[in-house]
Amino acid sequence: MKEFVENSILKKKIHKDYINIRGNISNFLIPVKVIKISEHIVPEEIKKRTTNFEYYIYDTSGPYEKVDNLSNFQNGIKRVREEWLNSRTEIQSYNKGNKTIRKATNGERVTQRYYARKGIITPEMEYVAYRESIEISQNKIWIEWLWKEKAKDVLEKSVLSAEWICKQVAEGKIIIPSNINHPELEPMGIGQGLRTKINANIGNSSIRSGINEEVEKMLWAIMCGADTVMDLSTGEDINAIREAIIRNSPVPIGTVPIYEVLEKVEGKPEDISWELYRDVLIHQAEQGVDYFTIHAGLLEEHLPMIEKRLAGIVSRGGAIMARWMEEHKQQNFTYTHWDEICEILSTYDVAVSIGDGLRPGCIYDANDEAQFAELKVQSELAKRAEQFDVQVMHEGPGHIPMDKIIKNIEIQKEWCSSAPFYTLGPVVTDIATGYDHISSAIGATVIGSAGTAMLCYVTPKEHIGLPDKEDVREGVVTYRISAHASDIAKGLPSAFLRDCLMALARVKFSWEDQFALALDPEKSLKMFLESNPCVQDNGEKRINQNYCTMCGPKFCAMKLSKTKE
C-alpha cells in the first residue's frame, strides 16, 4: 500500500527482498519481507555471534512494493515460471488471437499431481518446499536463541524437503494451484503441514466497480498477506477484469466459472447448458485461472432437504445450479459431466475447489442433513478426480455455531482423505452485521487450529454490500490473525517465533520494532501516532517514549517488571 513505502519509520525497518536459492531442480528467487531488528532489543547471546539482526517473513506480495501506480498493469508482471514451463515436453503451445496458450499435448497430463504420482519432483514442488521453510532457514539464529538445545531438533523437523512435498501432492494432501497458463505465479502450496493460507475474494458486481478498482483490490489483498485471490466478478467486464488480474498476480487466482456462464445467458439459469459451461471452463483455463470452484456435489436429490432450512441456499453458485435442476428436472450437469471436467482440468492443471453449494446460511441450518449429504458427494467426486490426477480441495461452511465447528473438520478429514479443507469463516453468529470479518475470524481460527488448510476471508461488508479496498485490507489482516493463530496452535515454530520477537520489542518499548513485526505495520503505527500526539514521525531517530497513553509513564507494568533476555 502507498503508506508502506512512504512512511519514513517503516521504510527504514522493513524492506522486500528475494532470497536466491540454488535447488536441485532449479534456481529460485523466494520472496521475503526483511525486518531490521533494532540492536537494543537483541538478546546478548545473539549479539555475541552476529551483527546481522534481520528477521525474515514469508511474503505474498510478489514484485510489488506499492499500489499507487497502476498505469502499467497492461504489461503484466515477470513470468517466473516461463522457463520451467518451456522445458516440459508434455506441454504444447498454440496461438489464439494475439496470445500464446499452453495445454497438454494430446493424451498427456500436466498437473502437479500427475508428476507427483510418478515420483517426479517439479520446480514448483521444490519452490514450495523452500518457500514454506524460509522463515526457518533464514531465521536460524533466532531459533537457536529461543529453543536453545532444542533448536537443532526444531530446525530439522521444520525444514520441508521437495520429496516430502511431492509425496503429499501425490496423496492429495497438498495442492499447488498452478495453471500452466499462469507463468507469473510464484508457486505456493495448500494443505497439511504447511502454513495456513488465506484467500481474499474480490470482483465487481453488475452495479459496482470496474477493472482498475479490481486490480487495485488484488494488489491490496496480496500486499496485506492474501495467499490466493478469487475473482468473483459478475458484471459485463468480467473477461477483461480477469485477464488484468491474472497477468498481474503472483498468487493463484480462483474463479467460479458458473458466474461467467450466467452472464452469457443474461442471468437466466434455465438457459445454461453443459456446452456453454464447458466452453467457459476451457476459456478460463486458457487465460490462466489456477483453481475453479465447481458446485458438482449439490444433487437433485438434495433439494427437498432444503425445505427444512431457514435460510435455504446462500451460495451463489449453489443457487444457480439448484435453479437449473429445478427448471430442467435433471441432475446437476457438472456432476454428470464430471469426468469431462476433470479432463479439462488436467489439460491445463487447474485445481478444483469442490464447492459447498449447500453450506448453511444461518446458525439454524448448521450441520444439517443437506450440508453433510453434499460433503459426502464431494468426497466421491474427489476420488474420481484423482483418476485424472486433478488437484482437489473441498469447500466448507459458512455459518456454524462454536459448538458445531469441530465436527465439520473431523468429518471432512475422514470422508475426504485429509485433502485440503477450505472454509468460508465460519461466522459463529448471524447478528454481527457490519462486523462479520470478526464473527467469522473467530470460527476460522477454531477450524484453522483444528487443521483447515485455507481460510476464505470475510470482510466487514459481508451481508451488506460490495467490499472496497479498505474492506479488503481489513478482511485480509483479520484473516492473517486467524491463520497465524492457527499456525501457533498447529505447532509451527516460525509462527511462535515471530510472537516472541514481538514480546522482546514490547518489553523494551521499541515501538518501531513492534510496528514492523505487526501484521499491519502501517495501521498500527498510524494508530500509535494518533493517540500519542507528542511523538513525531520525523523519521530521523527512533521513538524513544518508554510508555504509551494507555497507562502513562507512572503506571506501565512493563517498566516495573523484570524480564528475561
Place this chain on the structure above:
Amino acid sequence: MKEFVENSILKKKIHKDYINIRGNISNFLIPVKVIKISEHIVPEEIKKRTTNFEYYIYDTSGPYEKVDNLSNFQNGIKRVREEWLNSRTEIQSYNKGNKTIRKATNGERVTQRYYARKGIITPEMEYVAYRESIEISQNKIWIEWLWKEKAKDVLEKSVLSAEWICKQVAEGKIIIPSNINHPELEPMGIGQGLRTKINANIGNSSIRSGINEEVEKMLWAIMCGADTVMDLSTGEDINAIREAIIRNSPVPIGTVPIYEVLEKVEGKPEDISWELYRDVLIHQAEQGVDYFTIHAGLLEEHLPMIEKRLAGIVSRGGAIMARWMEEHKQQNFTYTHWDEICEILSTYDVAVSIGDGLRPGCIYDANDEAQFAELKVQSELAKRAEQFDVQVMHEGPGHIPMDKIIKNIEIQKEWCSSAPFYTLGPVVTDIATGYDHISSAIGATVIGSAGTAMLCYVTPKEHIGLPDKEDVREGVVTYRISAHASDIAKGLPSAFLRDCLMALARVKFSWEDQFALALDPEKSLKMFLESNPCVQDNGEKRINQNYCTMCGPKFCAMKLSKTKE
C-alpha cells in the same frame, strides 16, 4: 449513541422500554430494547395468533437513550434500589461531607451472599432472575414458532427462578455486584447458567482525557452493551471521575484500588502502606464501587518464577505489588491483610475480583508455572472470602495460544469451585497490534463457550494507547459478538432465537429488520447506505431493494433459493 435516536429508519424499529414485573419480593422495571418486526417477514403461524410482532432484547443502557447531552450528569440517574436498601435493618446510614453513606451496622453483613447463605431472597436476586429470563418470557410467541412441540420444555428450562439464583449466589457460582452505596444500579448477575457478560474498561491516564470524556465513554459502553464498566483512571481527577461515573451508571462499576493508592504516593510503589490501601478501599466502598480487583494472589515466592518469562509482569496492579514486595522484602500486604479486606468488602457488599497479576503478557509465557501458582492462591483466598460472605470472581488471562486456552478454564473450574471466571481476552497471537480487539475476541469466544462468565473487552488501541469513545464502541460490540456466540454454544435459547429472526430478515431482504436485530444497528445501517448509494434513508418507507451490491440483482443466492417459513 447519538445516531441511535436520530436515524429515522432505526427510530421506527427500535425503542427502549421497561417491563413492569410484579415479583414476590418487590415490583421491578426491567429494561429492554423492543424491536418492531416487520409484518412481511413474520411467519404465517405467528400472524394467525397475534398482531404484536415485537421482539425483546436484554438491555444494559439504563435510562439513557442518547449520549449527546452530558450537561446533567451532576444530578445522577434514578436510584432504583433506594427503597430496597432503606428497608434493610442491617444497614445504617451516616453523613460524610454532604453525602449520606450506607454501611452494615456493627457486626452485621450485607452482602448478597450473606442473605443467600441464610436462604433469604433479596430484591436484587429476584430482579436478576426476571432480567435473565426477559428474552424468554417476553418472546414466547417466537419460541413457540421456532421450537414447536419442544417450546414448552424450552420455556420451562430457561425461565430462572429467584430461588435458583439465591442458591447459586450462596454457593458462590453467581455473583451480583451491588454495593449498597450504588442505589442507581440495575442489578445483574455474573456466573454459570446466566448470559455471558462483558466488561468495558474506561478511565483516563495521567496524560490523557478528563471527566466529561470518561462519563461519555461509560455511556457509549453501556449503550453498546457493556454489562459492567471498570474505571481504571490513574490521573489527578481520579476521585471526581469515579464519582461522576458511579452516580450515572446503571451497571456495576469496578476499580483497581491500588491505582488510587499509587496516585496518593506520587507514583512511588515503595511508599505504599497497608493503612493507605485500607483507607482507599473504604473510601471507594463508600462511593459505591461494586467490585474491586485486588492482586492478593501474587506472592513473594512467585517472583523468581518471573525470571523465566519473556514479558515478565504485564498487569499494572501486579507490577505495583511485585515492586512493593521487592522493595520491602515482605509478603504482599493484600494477602497478609486478606481477612481485614474481606471485612470491609462485606460491610458494603463490594464483590472482589481476585486479580491475576501474573497473567502472561505474551504467548511464550502462557500457562506457565507463575500463572498457575497465582491461580492456586486465588482459590485459597476465595475460600477465606467465603467465610466473610464476600462475593468472589477470579480474573484470568491474557495472552494464550488457541491450543492452551481450554486448560485455563478447566483448571479454574476445578480449583475455584466453579466461581465466576472473568478473563481478559485472551489474545491468541502477539502480532495483531491495532487489531487486538479481534485477536482477543477469538480467544474470548473459545473460553466463553467453555464456560467463562464474563469477558473483559480489549479495544483496537490495546498495546498502543488510551482508547477513545470510538475504540470503546468497537471493543464493546466485538465482545458482544464473543459473548453472544458463547451463549449460543452454551445452549441459551434466547441467543439462538435472535439469530433465527435475523435469518428470517435476511431471506426476505428486510434490511430494516436486519439492522434492528444486529448487535450494532447504527453501524450496519451506515455501512449499507454507504455501499448502496441508490438507497435513501428518507425514513418514510422501508428499503425495498431485494439485493445488495455484493452480488447485484442477478446473482443473489437468497433470491434464487427456497426457504422455510
